[in-house]
Amino acid sequence: MKIFVITGASDGIGAEMARQLAAARGADAGLVLAARNREKLDAVAAECQARGAQTLVVVTNVSEESECRALVDQAVQQFGRIDALINNAGVSAQALFADVKAQDLHWYEKLMKVNLWGSVWCTHAALPHLVASKGSIVAVSSLAGLVGVPGRTAYSATKFAMTGFFEALRAELKSSGVSVTTAFPGVVATSIRHRGYNARGEPAGSSGLKEDDAMSVEECARLIVEGMNARRREVVMTAKGKLGRFVKLVAPGMVESMALAALKDDVRPH
Incomplete structure (x- = not known):
């Protein structure tokens, strides 16, 4: 039996990864599901148990x-x-930096504690066990952790930090047998941006990004699980993401224009 610990497992990408692992492995999967909402976690656990997994x-x-x-x-x-x-646990945010009042800036720190420090603390605690099993670490970052996205200064900062941490850790663990896979989803059809912070640090209630071409949760989870199983270094999920990463090296201004074009008109800086 292989044991998977999944943070942010109560809904969205984390819950779908748990369901897919349960469906693929059945009784060979032990799933440790972590998040803040017990009721939602119990519902996901029941779905995974129905597929044969222990939870x-x-x-x-x-x-x-x-x-x-x-x-x-x-x-x-x-x-x-x-x-x-x-x-996988994370919090989103959408706010122009100039619109954030000084008294509200503390939520930038709150975002960093979830998106970066939650991953650092979980990884530090699990590392001896992962070395013993020659296991896998997965970090669910974001395309906003490769390219700075306007209106998402706080979110991009946390995801860039996450990207850098796990890139350095991958090199440190090269001889240990532990793989480190960083995933870079683009816009995925989840409610994370609706629950993320606005300029006042309150739930935004809507997304500031255009979501017409949002990737399905199922596809995103499948790509991450495949990347983990293949022990890949990185999973960049969209053609636009792969292109943007390359173009950033040779024409960074073009990438900034692409990032601005991803914003809805009513949240774009003027």
């Missing part, structure tokens, strides 16, 4: 170091090992 639900706020370490401890107590840690 453990651990209510976890990854912005708290002690809860990240408790998550790993409970996973090992239950299953005796960890084969993969999928750092």
